[in-house]
Amino acid sequence: MDVSTPEAAAAHFAQRPDAELLYLARHASRYPPAVGAAAVAELQRRGLVPEAPAPPPPPAPAAASEPDETWGQVLLPVLRGLFWPTRQCWAVPVLIDLNLLVWLAMTLSGVSATAPTGHALARWGSNVTGLTWPGQPWRLVTSLFVHGGITHLLLNMASLWLLGVLLEARTGGGRLLAAYLASGVAASAATLWYHSGGINSTGASGAIFGLYGLLLVLLLSKRIALDKWDRRGMLGLVLYLVLSNLISGLTGNIDNIAHLGGLLMGLLVAVPIQLSMRRV
Numbered sequence: 001m002d003v004s005t006p007e008a009a010a011a012h013f014a015q016r017p018d019a020e021l022l023y024l025a026r027h028a029s030r031y032p033p034a035v036g037a038a039a040v041a042e043l044q045r046r047g048l049v050p051e052a053p054a055p056p057p058p059p060a061p062a063a064a065s066e067p068d069e070t071w072g073q074v075l076l077p078v079l080r081g082l083f084w085p086t087r088q089c090w091a092v093p094v095l096i097d098l099n100l101l102v103w104l105a106m107t108l109s110g111v112s113a114t115a116p117t118g119h120a121l122a123r124w125g126s127n128v129t130g131l132t133w134p135g136q137p138w139r140l141v142t143s144l145f146v147h148g149g150i151t152h153l154l155l156n157m158a159s160l161w162l163l164g165v166l167l168e169a170r171t172g173g174g175r176l177l178a179a180y181l182a183s184g185v186a187a188s189a190a191t192l193w194y195h196s197g198g199i200n201s202t203g204a205s206g207a208i209f210g211l212y213g214l215l216l217v218l219l220l221s222k223r224i225a226l227d228k229w230d231r232r233g234m235l236g237l238v239l240y241l242v243l244s245n246l247i248s249g250l251t252g253n254i255d256n257i258a259h260l261g262g263l264l265m266g267l268l269v270a271v272p273i274q275l276s277m278r279r280v
Contacts, residue, residue, distance in 0.1 A: 096161060170223070209262035212263060215272040
């Protein structure tokens, strides 16, 4: 029996009967290693014993864990999106920038940053009975960008940012801007109509309430893709914010009529907007 080379062993065992090969394989420890290996190889070639499974591939090296983001890395994109228009979100940053620029210009001109006088607000475009209609109707729009101090401005801009970013991603900047301005003008007009004895009103809150109305219609018409529970939760949150703001407006120097006028216009313009949208 010549098993001096693998080829010679294979040629020899190819001529042996199955029983002999099985015996050699079963008692391989009694023979040189080459004999047992050659017998097993021939049995595998004949399909009498299964081939040995391939060894498992070596485990992949563990991926290096990404370093934790710092607060700066998290907040920087948020702040950039708050003030810097992008192709995906441009209307909200533009509105926020305009409001901030008007307040900054007023402050640099000598108007109080925290408590401007009524005369100063009127000079900068507030909504004033006897001035707005019929002589200066542009005040219906300019009053949306004039605020009675930094606190008034920051509260409105925070609301505009939270609502606006949520809506613009779904409606697009053009639709959001149209709803915002239409609601703001309606809020200013409602204020003049209701306060027939005289009013000097400022601020973006009427236009922001219009965005609340737009969001309510989109949620109810299911133009925003959410599951049942998320939709109910979002509706509850929006209704809570609307009602809490209206209730807080019952006291203090807050113009709830402007809020209601903006909300109603937001509900109205939301109908053609949601009809023109794909479900997103």
